[in-house]
Amino acid sequence: xxxxxxxxxxxxxxxxxxxxxxxxxxxxxxxxxxxxxxxxxxxxxxxxxxxxxxxxxxxxxxxxxxxxxxxxxxxxxxxxxxxxxxxxxxxxxxxxxxxxxxxxxxxxxxxxxxxxxxxxxxxxxxxxxxxxxxxxxxxxxxxxxxxxxxxxxxxxxxxxxxxxxxxxxxxxxxxxxxxxxxxxxxxxxxxxxxxxxxxxxxxxxxxxxxxxxxxxxxxxxxxxxxxxxxxxxxxxxxxxxxxxxxxxxxxxxxxxxxxxxxxxxxxxxxxxxxxxxxxxxxxxxxxxxxxxxxxxxxxxxx
Amino acid sequence: xxxxxxxxxxxxxxxxxxxxxxxxxxxxxxxxxxxxxxxxxxxxxxxxxxxxxxxxxxxxxxxxxxxxxxxxxxxxxxxxxxxxxxxxxxxxxxxxxxxxxxxxxxxxxxxxxxxxxxxxxxxxxxxxxxxxxxxxxxxxxxxxxxxxxxxxxxxxxxxxxxxxxxxxxxxxxxxxxxxxxxxxxxxxxxxxxxxxxxxxxxxxxxxxxxxxxxxxxxxxxxxxxxxxxxxxxxxxxxxxxxxxxxxxxxxxxxxxxxxxxxxxxxxxxxxxxxxxxxxxxxxxxxxxxxxxxxxxxxxxxxxxxxxxxxxxxxxxxxxxxxxxxxxxxxxxxxxxxxxxxxxxxxxxxxxxxxxxxxxxxxxxxxxxxxxxxxxxxxxxxxxxxxxxxxxxxxxxxxxxxxxxxxxxxxxxxxxxxxxxxxxxxxxxxxx
Numbered sequence: 001x002x003x004x005x006x007x008x009x010x011x012x013x014x015x016x017x018x019x020x021x022x023x024x025x026x027x028x029x030x031x032x033x034x035x036x037x038x039x040x041x042x043x044x045x046x047x048x049x050x051x052x053x054x055x056x057x058x059x060x061x062x063x064x065x066x067x068x069x070x071x072x073x074x075x076x077x078x079x080x081x082x083x084x085x086x087x088x089x090x091x092x093x094x095x096x097x098x099x100x101x102x103x104x105x106x107x108x109x110x111x112x113x114x115x116x117x118x119x120x121x122x123x124x125x126x127x128x129x130x131x132x133x134x135x136x137x138x139x140x141x142x143x144x145x146x147x148x149x150x151x152x153x154x155x156x157x158x159x160x161x162x163x164x165x166x167x168x169x170x171x172x173x174x175x176x177x178x179x180x181x182x183x184x185x186x187x188x189x190x191x192x193x194x195x196x197x198x199x200x201x202x203x204x205x206x207x208x209x210x211x212x213x214x215x216x217x218x219x220x221x222x223x224x225x226x227x228x229x230x231x232x233x234x235x236x237x238x239x240x241x242x243x244x245x246x247x248x249x250x251x252x253x254x255x256x257x258x259x260x261x262x263x264x265x266x267x268x269x270x271x272x273x274x275x276x277x278x279x280x281x282x283x284x285x286x287x288x289x290x291x292x293x294x295x296x297x298x299x300x301x302x
Numbered sequence: 303x304x305x306x307x308x309x310x311x312x313x314x315x316x317x318x319x320x321x322x323x324x325x326x327x328x329x330x331x332x333x334x335x336x337x338x339x340x341x342x343x344x345x346x347x348x349x350x351x352x353x354x355x356x357x358x359x360x361x362x363x364x365x366x367x368x369x370x371x372x373x374x375x376x377x378x379x380x381x382x383x384x385x386x387x388x389x390x391x392x393x394x395x396x397x398x399x400x401x402x403x404x405x406x407x408x409x410x411x412x413x414x415x416x417x418x419x420x421x422x423x424x425x426x427x428x429x430x431x432x433x434x435x436x437x438x439x440x441x442x443x444x445x446x447x448x449x450x451x452x453x454x455x456x457x458x459x460x461x462x463x464x465x466x467x468x469x470x471x472x473x474x475x476x477x478x479x480x481x482x483x484x485x486x487x488x489x490x491x492x493x494x495x496x497x498x499x500x501x502x503x504x505x506x507x508x509x510x511x512x513x514x515x516x517x518x519x520x521x522x523x524x525x526x527x528x529x530x531x532x533x534x535x536x537x538x539x540x541x542x543x544x545x546x547x548x549x550x551x552x553x554x555x556x557x558x559x560x561x562x563x564x565x566x567x568x569x570x571x572x573x574x575x576x577x578x579x580x581x582x583x584x585x586x587x588x589x590x591x592x593x594x595x596x597x598x599x600x601x602x603x604x605x606x607x608x609x610x611x612x613x614x615x616x617x618x619x620x621x622x623x624x625x626x627x628x629x630x631x632x633x634x635x636x637x638x639x640x641x642x643x644x645x646x647x648x649x650x651x652x653x654x655x656x657x658x659x660x661x662x663x664x665x666x667x668x669x670x671x672x673x674x675x676x677x678x679x680x681x682x683x684x685x686x687x688x689x690x691x692x693x694x695x696x697x698x699x700x701x702x703x704x705x706x707x708x709x710x711x712x713x714x715x716x717x718x719x720x721x722x723x724x725x726x727x728x729x730x731x732x733x
Contacts, residue, residue: 055399055402055403056378056381056382056403056405057382058403075700135552139552140548140549140552141549141552141553154548156551156552157547157548157549157551157552158548159707243551244696244699245495245496245497245547245550245551245699245703246551246703247547247548247551247703247706247707248548248551248707249703250703250704250709261696264375265695265696266692266693266695266696266697267378267692267693268693
């Protein structure tokens, strides 16, 4: 077999060759974009992480020094933990709520289109405007939340609450998008499975556990990977919710926030780059774990 | 090869696109002028228009505003790729960093044809040192000068039956007035928040301490006077009459002041004009006073206020450096500084033009006592600055935050700050 294939390639006709060439040309914009915008900057970042930034793009190679000082820093480990805590807080709950909403939107209810729009709306709004509104809601003096609860909790400035508050806003902003993806997954499940299950007398719960969940697991897996990656890279939301003068900053500062302050506020891009490489490393580990884990629960034979 | 031609065509297209950015239709030279304060845009544009009208009709200058937070990221990136704006504002925090790397044009001899001592004659020593690089040369033309003053709400003082702050006030008066105000009206007194220029730096210099020593190589946090002042300032938040740092994280002192929740805070002179404009309902209800003095000074009168000033600068290797220098020369002249003052944008750095700034406030029914601001220039201190400042500034702020939220006790915190400033400065000098 193999030999045959080889000769087939060799004897490719002129037309096939031309087609192949066009294939390369067609993917060129993506490949060039990837090389220029992703791969090359990544290599540069890797190099920068071994350097000290002297100013205005002048770098001095200092080997592993950035990493050594980084691993000795208390706020670095705190930021790493904050980032992981943010993932634990937002990803499972966010996925669960999105799935729930997707199922409700998939049911036979009136005004389905209206509800779908409502849930998708947070994706359309500018994140800056969203966080502004949430900050008013959580304001300790005038915020509507404290008014309703009759409390005077410092939601945004108390170290125990600030992360939960950021988690709530993150979940709220993402469920619409995730729910739409999952809705698409749900609609791919053939009705015949449910009809058959009903005939056999399966309850709604066991229908969910044995039909819906396995059938939607590929979608769920993709959404989970995406959500985890963006949770590890969280920056804008926290930056806008928690200003640099906020006394609770250390309790909520994520790795990307630390990177921003290191690189752009303090100007030491070398140690900033080291933080980025560490984050990439974290994402890598988590993704590898997920791909190993998916064999256990993701069902691809439909 | 078709692939290669394809790529070549693409390359040619991008090059053409990037080239069409230059050149202009009207045959005049267009220059850009980058600033960060939208409130000063009109004043700056008026100066630029005057340059076109009175000096060089073939040059048109466009003022562009970028927010403070983006300004420095952008300018640094532009400096690396040698595409800096033709003229831009420089801040004392950054001027040493830029000038030490040779990014700014030397303007020391700009006025040599008129008068070699031009700067010394028309600008204060503080204005000049705010414009100098580490080598003592001038890398910017002084633009304005400012200082920090005490802003107070007259209504609240009246209701609490407390006399308005004046030049006899010391720290003790500040505290006792705040107490009375809180007891009688329930409003906050003096709002002491975690800030350098608009906060504890003023108190440190009033007490005779310093943030940086005279030669700027070491921090002064190991001095008794500095420690006393920082302690006094930070511990103000333990009083009922002062909101805590948690409060300030959500509500800035300015917001609290202009919604009549607090009676006093420290404000920079550069904000007074926009506050008069932005809070028309408050006009007449508030005024400015000099900063309270340190009560028991060992020498001097215990007075100080942090004075800063911006400069106009241009890139050392800019495309239009000759024209830009000519414009800078005009911006530093009496005529241009007058235009700036009259627009109310800021107090002109040019000595003797303070009145133009005060006259800009004639448009309001109530006259703020702005002479108090001007009087403070007699005993002001230069804005804290050394070449390593951009590197230690945020680290010191982190420690201050930890002091405020109780993670670090104040003595350990100050020792930490001392160490941060000393080592960063030493590293910077050795590089």
